[in-house]
Amino acid sequence: MSDCVFCRIVAGTAPATKVHEDDTLCAFLDIRPIARGHTLVVPKTHAAELDELDPELGAHLFRAGHRLALAMRRGALAADGANLVLNDGRAAFQTVPHIHLHVIPRKHGDRLAFAKGFLLRRPHDPVGTAAAITEGLAALDRPNLDSEGTAS
Ligand code: AMP
Ligand code: ZN
Numbered sequence: 225m226s227d228c229v230f231c232r233i234v235a236g237t238a239p240a241t242k243v244h245e246d247d248t249l250c251a252f253l254d255i256r257p258i259a260r261g262h263t264l265v266v267p268k269t270h271a272a273e274l275d276e277l278d279p280e281l282g283a284h285l286f287r288a289g290h291r292l293a294l295a296m297r298r299g300a301l302a303a304d305g306a307n308l309v310l311n312d313g314r315a316a317f318q319t320v321p322h323i324h325l326h327v328i329p330r331k332h333g334d335r336l337a338f339a340k341g342f343l344l345r346r347p348h349d350p351v352g353t354a355a356a357i358t359e360g361l362a363a364l365d366r367p368n369l370d371s372e373g374t375a376s
Pocket of ligand 1: 240253254310
């Protein structure tokens with residue numbers, strides 16, 4: 225849908241800082257992040273709300289969000305946790321009518337910074353932030369080595 229900004233991001237005709245994509249989904253930094261690393265995961269095919277989304281694709285979307293949350297812990301963002309949130313419909317404050325899963329990294333004791341980020345929604349170094357997430361994703365793919373160099 226050419227009038228949908230997330231479809232345009234998927235197609236590469238609108239700007240975005242992408243951190244991951246596969247055949248069916250795409251993840252990019254939120255343009256007005258609540259916290260550094262705030263990422264959106266979207267299906268490549270347009271679905272405005274959950275009632276239009278293939279449940280298998282929804283499961284894949286969550287799997288990608290799960291992995292991104294782990295990457296945010298593992299990489300330079302050094303997150304201690306994450307909020308994974310999906311606002312389904314205007315009644316739930318969905319503002320962009322193309323389904324998206326928010327993955328928002330959290331740190332212990334960040335309550336004040338999070339509240340400030342929620343109000344200000346300022347971007348933080350998108351290039352460095354994306355690199356921190358992609359490094360975290362790559363770290364998930366590397367085997368854990370014990371002190372003798374044996375992979376587990
Ligand atoms: P929601 O309220 O769940 O619909 O959230 C929509 C999110 O999309 C907000 O966090 C916006 O900052 C974000 N957003 C809107 N337009 C763009 C864009 N062009 N690129 C990246 N994020 C966007
Ligand atoms: Zn769309």
